[in-house]
Amino acid sequence: MCAGSGVPGDPEPLLTLADLAAFKPVTPVADSLPHGGGLEHRPIAFTAVGTEQHVVAGTLLDRPADVRFTPALARWDFGDGASDSLDGPAAEHAYDERGTYTVQLAVDFTAEYSFNGSNWIPVAGTVVATAAPYEIRVFEVSTRLVRGTCDEYPSDPGC
Structure with a gap:
């Protein structure tokens, strides 16, 4: 950390991630489409819910402050x-x-801080937020009433 007295006109202090330890980003949530399941050899779309940029308010160096996580x-x-x-x-x-x-x-967030609406000051490094484990079931694909398997004829109906 470097100088910054909190007196108007003095430069803002430069902080580290350790200084921001009391500020936590939101916990992300893993999800999928289809939700909770899918088919083998077929893509499943996963998304990290709750990972938008957000601001957490609190007290930093005995002053009101905001920390922005991206x-x-x-x-x-x-x-x-x-x-x-x-x-x-x-x-x-x-x-x-x-x-x-x-x-x-796990989502890595960058952090910036601001005192009393001042400009955002970036902090070196990232903060990691980890989602709860997400369980997904993958089912076997079998086709009926077609000339062969989807591996043999991938453009046939149902493949």
């Missing part, structure tokens, strides 16, 4: 050995086998 990276672990890191809240993944998988999501 999502920077969503890190997905799909539970089958695959993972992805994206700068947006959405991901897509296809499972090779039926089964139940536990999806893990």
Whole structure:
């Protein structure tokens, strides 16, 4: 931390993530479409709900302050050995086998602070918020009344 007395006209102090420890970003929630399930070999869309930019008010250095959290990276672990890191809240993944998988999501947020409506001052580094584990069931695909499997004829009805 560097100088800043809080006296009008003095420069604002430069803070670190440790100084902002009392301020927490929202906890993201993992979700999918379709919700809670999907078909093997077919993409499932995942999204990180609650990862919009947001402001948390509180007290910092005995002064009223706001901390603004902005999502920077969503890190997905799909539970089958695959993972992805994206700068947006959405991901897509296809499972090779039926089964139940536990999806893990962690979102890295950048932080900025402001005293009494002053300009936003960025803080080096990121704060990680972790979602509760999300369980998804993947079902086997089988077709009927077609000339073969979807692997053989992917453009046939039902594939």
